[in-house]
Amino acid sequence: MALLQISEPGMSPPLHQARLAVGIDLGTTNSLVATVRSGVPVALPDAHGRPLLPSIVRYLPGGRAEVGYAAQARQAEDPKNTIVSVKRFMGRGVKDAAHAENSPYDFVDAPGMLQIRTVAGVKSPVEVSADILRVLRERAELSLQGTLAGAVITVPAYFDDAQRQATKDAGRLAGLNVLRLLNEPTAAAIAYGLENAAEGIYAVYDLGGGTFDISILKLSKGVFEVVATSGDSMLGGDDFDQRVFCWAVEQAKLPPLSARDMRRLLVKAREAKEHLTLHGEAPLTAKLSTGDVVDLALDTETFCSITQTLVQKTLGPVRKALRDAGLGVEDIKGVVMVGGATRMPQIQRAVGELFRRDPLNNLDPDKVVALGAAMQANVLAGNKPQGEDWLLLDVIPLSLGIETMGGLTEKIIPRNTTIPAGRAQEFTTFKDGQTGMGIHVVQGERELVSDCRSLARFELKGIPPMAAGAARVRVSFQVDADGLLSVSAKESTSGAEASVTVKPSYGLADADVERMLRDSFEHARDDMHARALAEQRVDGQRLIEATWSALAVDEKLLSADERAVIAKAVASLEKLLPGTDHRAIKQAVEALNRATEDFAARRMDEGIKRALAGRKIGSL
Amino acid sequence: MQMKSHFELFGLPRAFAVEADALERSYREIQSRVHPDRFAHAGDAERRASLQWTTRVNEAYRILKDPVQRARHLLELHGVDVAFETNTAMPAEFLTQQMELRESLEEAVEARNSGNLDTLRKDLGKAREALERQIGHAIDTKKDYAGAAGLVRKLQFLDKLDTEIDAAYETIE
Numbered sequence: 001m002a003l004l005q006i007s008e009p010g011m012s013p014p015l016h017q018a019r020l021a022v023g024i025d026l027g028t029t030n031s032l033v034a035t036v037r038s039g040v041p042v043a044l045p046d047a048h049g050r051p052l053l054p055s056i057v058r059y060l061p062g063g064r065a066e067v068g069y070a071a072q073a074r075q076a077e078d079p080k081n082t083i084v085s086v087k088r089f090m091g092r093g094v095k096d097a098a099h100a101e102n103s104p105y106d107f108v109d110a111p112g113m114l115q116i117r118t119v120a121g122v123k124s125p126v127e128v129s130a131d132i133l134r135v136l137r138e139r140a141e142l143s144l145q146g147t148l149a150g151a152v153i154t155v156p157a158y159f160d161d162a163q164r165q166a167t168k169d170a171g172r173l174a175g176l177n178v179l180r181l182l183n184e185p186t187a188a189a190i191a192y193g194l195e196n197a198a199e200g201i202y203a204v205y206d207l208g209g210g211t212f213d214i215s216i217l218k219l220s221k222g223v224f225e226v227v228a229t230s231g232d233s234m235l236g237g238d239d240f241d242q243r244v245f246c247w248a249v250e251q252a253k254l255p256p257l258s259a260r261d262m263r264r265l266l267v268k269a270r271e272a273k274e275h276l277t278l279h280g281e282a283p284l285t286a287k288l289s290t291g292d293v294v295d296l297a298l299d300t301e302t303f304c305s306i307t308q309t310l311v312q313k314t315l316g317p318v319r320k321a322l323r324d325a326g327l328g329v330e331d332i333k334g335v336v337m338v339g340g341a342t343r344m345p346q347i348q349r350a351v352g353e354l355f356r357r358d359p360l361n362n363l364d365p366d367k368v369v370a371l372g373a374a375m376q377a378n379v380l381a382g383n384k385p386q387g388e389d390w391l392l393l394d395v396i397p398l399s400l401g402i403e404t405m406g407g408l409t410e411k412i413i414p415r416n417t418t419i420p421a422g423r424a425q426e427f428t429t430f431k432d433g434q435t436g437m438g439i440h441v442v443q444g445e446r447e448l449v450s451d452c453r454s455l456a457r458f459e460l461k462g463i464p465p466m467a468a469g470a471a472r473v474r475v476s477f478q479v480d481a482d483g484l485l486s487v488s489a490k491e492s493t494s495g496a497e498a499s500v501t502v503k504p505s506y507g508l509a510d511a512d513v514e515r516m517l518r519d520s521f522e523h524a525r526d527d528m529h530a531r532a533l534a535e536q537r538v539d540g541q542r543l544i545e546a547t548w549s550a551l552a553v554d555e556k557l558l559s560a561d562e563r564a565v566i567a568k569a570v571a572s573l574e575k576l577l578p579g580t581d582h583r584a585i586k587q588a589v590e591a592l593n594r595a596t597e598d599f600a601a602r603r604m605d606e607g608i609k610r611a612l613a614g615r616k617i618g619s620l
Numbered sequence: 621m622q623m624k625s626h627f628e629l630f631g632l633p634r635a636f637a638v639e640a641d642a643l644e645r646s647y648r649e650i651q652s653r654v655h656p657d658r659f660a661h662a663g664d665a666e667r668r669a670s671l672q673w674t675t676r677v678n679e680a681y682r683i684l685k686d687p688v689q690r691a692r693h694l695l696e697l698h699g700v701d702v703a704f705e706t707n708t709a710m711p712a713e714f715l716t717q718q719m720e721l722r723e724s725l726e727e728a729v730e731a732r733n734s735g736n737l738d739t740l741r742k743d744l745g746k747a748r749e750a751l752e753r754q755i756g757h758a759i760d761t762k763k764d765y766a767g768a769a770g771l772v773r774k775l776q777f778l779d780k781l782d783t784e785i786d787a788a789y790e791t792i793e
Contacts, residue, residue, distance in 0.1 A: 019661070149661070150660070150661070179660050179661075180657075180660060222652075223648055316790075316793050319789070319793060320790065323786055323789060324786075376657075379657065380657055380660035380661065381660070381661055382660075382661040386658075389657075391648060391651055391652045391655060391657070392655075392657060393651065417678075417682070418678045418681075418682070419678070420656060420671050420674045420675045420678065421675060421678055421679070422675040422676075422679065423679065478671075478675065480656070480671060481655075481656040481657070481671070481674075542661055543662075543663045546661060546662040546663055546666070547663065550662075550666070589663075590664075592663065593663045593664040593665050594665070596663055596665045596666070597665040597668075597669075599665070600662075600663070600665035600666040600668070600669040601665075601669045603666070603669070604654055604666075604669045604670060604672075604673050607650075607653035607654055608629075608650055608653065608654065608673070610653065611646070611649040611650040611652075611653050612630075612631040612646070612649075612650075
C-alpha cells in the first residue's frame with residue numbers, strides 16, 4: 001500500500017519519529033553525551049545528575065572495568081590499572097607518547113599504536129576509549145529509552161588520520177553507529193554561532209586536557225565554513241599539571257617516586273592549578289608512601305613563570321592559522337574560548353593580547369563541544385527539515401602526501417583543503433622492467449618523510465615490464481567527510497591494470513575490531529544477536545524511509561520498470577524487518593542499496609541542475 | 621552528468637575575471653544539495669554519489685578561486701598547456717627581480733625582522749594584482765592565450781615566493 005501512496009505526485013514522505021541521535025565529546029579529561037530535546041541541546045546526566053564523565057578507566061581482575069568517578073577515586077591506589085588521559089595515546093606509538101617516562105603504565109610496543117598491560121589483559125587505547133563510550137551510550141539509551149540511530153563523536157581538529165581512525169574504531173567497538181567525526185572547535189562554533197546568531201569571521205581557541213586547536217571560521221546564515229585550522233595534538237591542561245608536578249618535586253627535593261606517589265602528587269598538582277584560577281595562591285600538600293611530606297604554596301607568579309613556554313606554544317599555531325587564512329587579527333570579529341584549560345587567567349590574557357580584544361567566555365567551556373555535536377547529530381540523522389538545517393564545510397589539518405625518491409615528501413592534498421577532497425597524481429617507474437612500486441603514505445608539513453607521520457605502506461604489483469619512465473602509475477587520494485583517507489594506485493598504460501586500495505588502519509585490522517566487539521559483548525553479558533538485530537532493523541528502517549522520501553521528490557527520474565525494481569526491493573526488506581534473522585535483513589538492505597544506485601546518481605545530478613537553475617532565477 | 625569545464629559546473633562564463641560572490645553563492649547552493657551531511661542517514665548508494673560529487677565540486681571551487689589554477693584551466697580549455705614543469709624559461713629581467721626579492725627575504729630572516737617580511741608581502745601582493753590584471757586582459761580581451769601562458773608562469777613564481785614568506789615567518793617565530 002505504501003508504494004501506491006508514494007506514486008501520488010506531491011505527497012509528502014511518510015512521517016517518522018525523530019531518530020535518536022547524540023553528540024559525544026570524548027575528552028582527554030572528561031567526556032559527555034548530549035542530545036537535542038524539543039529543539040534544545042542538553043547534556044545527559046548520569047543517575048546522580050552529573051553530566052561529566054571523567055575519562056578514566058580502571059581495569060579489575062577478571063576483566064571488569066570501572067569507568068568515570070569510581071575509577072577516578074581509586075587512581076592513586078591502583079595507578080598501573082587506572083588509565084587516565086588515554087586520548088593522548090590514540091593512534092600513537094610508545095615513542096610518541098609525551099611524558100611516557102612519567103607514566104606509571106606498563107606499555108607494550110605494538111605496530112602502529114601502543115598498548116597497555118593491565119590486570120585485565122593488554123588493552124589498546126581504542127578499547128579503553130570504547131569502554132568510556134559504552135558507558136555514555138548506555139546512559140543515552142536509558143535516558144532516551146531506545147536504540148540510538150547514530151552518534152557524532154568529536155575529535156581535535158588537529159588530530160591526524162591515525163588518531164581519527166582510532167576514534168572511529170572506538171565508536172564502532174562501543175556499538176555506536178558513528179554518523180560523523182566532527183572537529184571540536186567546529187562543534188563549538190555551531191553551538192556558539194546558532195545561540196548568538198553570529199555572522200562574520202570568528203576564531204575558536206580550544207585548549208583541552210591534552211590537545212590544542214585553533215580554527216578560523218567564516219559564519220554566515222546557514223553556513224559554517226572553516227577557513228584554516230592549526231594546533232598541537234600533544235599540548236593541553238595535562239602539561240600544566242606536569243609543570244606544577246616537576247616544580248613540586250624540585251622544591252620538596254623528592255627522591256624518584258613510585259607510580260602511586262607520582263599519581264598522588266599529580267592529582268594535587270592539578271588541584272593547585274585549578275585553585276589558582278580564582279585565587280592568588282594555592283596550597284600543595286601531600287603525604288607520600290615514603291613518609292616524605294610535601295607542604296608547599298604555589299603563587300600565581302610562579303605558576304605563570306613555570307608555564308609561560310606552554311602558553312607561548314599555543315600562539316605559534318594561532319599565527320599560522322591566521323596566515324593560512326590570509327587574515328590579520330583585525331579581521332577577527334570574536335575569539336570563542338573552549339576547553340577547561342582556557343579558564344587559566346594567563347591563557348585569557350595571552351589570547352586577549354594577541355587578538356587585541358577580550359575573548360568570548362559566555363559558553364560553558366566544558367559542555368559547548370558536546371552540545372554542538374548533538375546539534376550536528378540531529379541534522380545528520382535527518383531530524384531537521386531542509387531549510388532549517390545548515391551547511392558545514394570543514395578542512396583537513398595536515399597535508400597528505402607520498403614519499404618520493406630521496407626520502408622527500410610529495411604533497412598531494414595540502415592542509416586546509418575543504419573535505420571531502422580527492423586528488424590524483426601520476427608517478428612513474430625508475431628502473432627498466434620494474435613490476436612493482438612501493439607507495440608510502442605520509443601526513444605532515446615537513447619536506448623529509450622522516451619528519452612526517454607514516455600512515456601506510458603498500459605495494460602496487462603486476463605492473464607490466466616496461467622501460468624506465470614508461471609506466472604511468474596514478475595514485476589517488478580520497479578524504480571523506482570524517483577527514484579519513486583512502487588511497488588507491490593504478491597502472492594503466494598497457495591496458496593491463498594493477499590496482500590496490502588501502503585504508504590505513506594502525507595495527508587494528510577489521511578482524512581485530514570484530515574480535516574485540518565479540519569479546520566486549522561477552523563481558524557485558526549483552527545479547528550480541530539482539531543487538532545486531534536491533535541495529536539491522538534501525539538500518540533497514542532508515543533506508544526504507546530514505547528511499548521513500550527520495551521517490552516522493554524525484555520519482556520522475558525513473559522509468560516505470562526501474563521504479564518497480566526499487567519497489568520490489570523495498571517490499572522484500574519491509575517483509576523481513578519484523579523477523580529475527582539479522583543476516584537476511586542485512587542482505588535485503590544491501591540489495592536495496594544496489595537497486596537504488598543509478599537512482600542516487602541521477603538524483604545528485606538533478607540536485608546540481610536545480611541549484612544552477614535556482615541561481616539563474618535568483619540573479620535575474 | 622558530464623560537465624565540460626569547472627565554469628559550467630557553477631553556471632559561470634568561461635573567463636578569467638570571476639565574480640567572487642557569484643562563485644561562492646553558486647558553490648554553496650550546490651553543496652547544500654550534494655554534501656554528505658545531507659545523506660548521512662541515506663543508503664550507501666546515495667552516500668557514495670554524494671561523496672563523489674562533493675569531492676568534484678570542492679576541487680572545481682578550489683581551482684576557480686585560485687588565479688593560477690583558474691588561468692591554467694582556462695588555457696587548457698583553449699588548447700594551451702601552461703607547462704609549469706617543463707617550460708621554466710623566463711625573461712632575464714623578471715629573473716633578476718625574483719633573485720632580488722629572494723635576497724631581501726633571506727636578509728629579513730637573518731635579521732629576524734618580521735616588519736621587513738610584512739613589507740615584502742605587501743609589495744608581493746601589489747605585483748600579483750598587477751599580473752592578474754595583465755592575465756585577465758590577455759585572456760578575456762585580447763584572446764592571446766600563448767602570451768597569457770607566460771604571464772601565468774610568472775604568477776606561479778610569485779605564489780612560490782609567497783609560500784616562502786610564510787615559511788620565513790615560521791622560522792622567525
